[in-house]
Amino acid sequence: MRFVTYASPAGGDRVGLVVDDQVLGLEPRVTLLDLLDADDLAAAGERAATAPSETLPLEGLTLRAPLQPRSIRDCTGFLQHLRNCQGAADIPVDERHNQFPAFYFSNVAAVIGPHDDVAISPGSEKFDYELEIAAVIGRAGSNILLHRAESHIAGYLLLCDWSARDLQINEMAMQLGPAKGKDGANTLGPMLVTPDEIEPFRSRNAFDLGMAGYVNDELVSEGRWDSIDWGFPDMITYTSRGTTLRPGDVIGSGTVPSGCLFEHFAMNPDEFRGWLQPGDVVRLVVEQLGEIRHRVIEGEKPQPLSSGF
Known part of the structure; x- marks a missing residue:
């Protein structure tokens, strides 16, 4: 369904x-x-x-948005995405990413619908999209066993983790996770697709479904879901350790390789197309899950702090 x-x-x-x-x-x-x-x-x-x-x-x-989630945990499922980004971010890929699917908590108050306008984060000149998939928890559980993890999934949908790369890099240089760099908008949609709908496409630890991202109808990102390193069972088992996942919690896959502008900037800066600008239209597509489409608009000016920053 x-x-x-x-x-x-x-x-x-x-x-x-x-x-x-x-x-x-x-x-x-x-x-x-x-x-x-x-x-x-x-x-x-x-x-x-x-x-x-x-x-x-x-x-x-x-x-x-199909639902307003109780929480959003965005994991690092696709390790090649991290490798593609590491040079430009000056953050080497930690070997511990091979031990567990690290994640950060995102902003549930920033969830928007699949066709809403997206404002550039205040103060950002390097605004970006991220092409991801999310699993929605349908049955509560804690310390969930790996072989039972998928039974806790109500369905899947697209996730776009909108990112202000300049703000993000500035923050993470302080050895903190992303904060204002990923605080402005999260797209969920266009629909919640129950697991039985995509079961025929099962492949490796995910599903053999194509993922694509377009900016102004130019194909920029192209990958496949089953290239993921940490599948959702591992993500659910890890994120449920010592806590309870509740119905309506969202687990993000992380970005598919090539699934953001930052990767292209990192790998080939001389031919980089540029960051998102007001008026750009971003369209993200995952086979069987549908597509989302957004117009980028001008953001607010940042209000100065007492330090003047």
């Missing part, structure tokens, strides 16, 4: 089941997070399919 959250013509936002080119709406005032909490996703899909509250064409609907 494929679920979206959309602006209903009747008012308010609703969850809907996507069937071909139509959306079969559920009852009002029920969120996807409510359905995950109630372990009601499959039953909700049946209700929508048999007795929808409304039936609408998917094309032309205003889509929201």
Whole structure:
């Protein structure tokens, strides 16, 4: 099944089941997070399919983020991405990345929909996208065993971790994780796709599905999900150590190799196309999961601190 959250013509936002080119709406005032909490996703899909509250064409609907997550942990699943970036960031790839899928916590208040405008982070001149996949937790658990980890996944969606590279590098030189460099926007969408939909594409420790990123219709990023080093079972087992993952928590895959502008700058600065500018349109696509499309707009000016910075 494929679920979206959309602006209903009747008012308010609703969850809907996507069937071909139509959306079969559920009852009002029920969120996807409510359905995950109630372990009601499959039953909700049946209700929508048999007795929808409304039936609408998917094309032309205003889509929201499928859910507002309780937390976002973004992991380093694709190690080649780190290797591609290491020179320009002046941060060698630590050998411990081969021992566990490191992650950082991202900003749930910055989640936007799959077609919303994205403002450049205040003070940034090196704004970037990141082409990623996210797993949404559907069943709570702590200290989750590796062979049971996938049973905790409600579904998958695209994740774009928008990044201000100049701010990020400045912060991480202080041996801190990314803060304002990755605080402005996170895209989730366009839909939550349940695991059974992509099971036929299983390959290695992921799925044989293509990933692509375009800027102004120019193909910039191209990779495959099954090139990942740390699959979602390892990420879930690691992130659940000594804590509880809850329904609606989001686990990010990290960036697929070539899946951001920073990699291209790091590997071939002489032919670098440049950073994102106001008016640019970014389109990210993952086979079976759909696509997101965003227009980049001018950001706010940073308000100075007492230091003048």
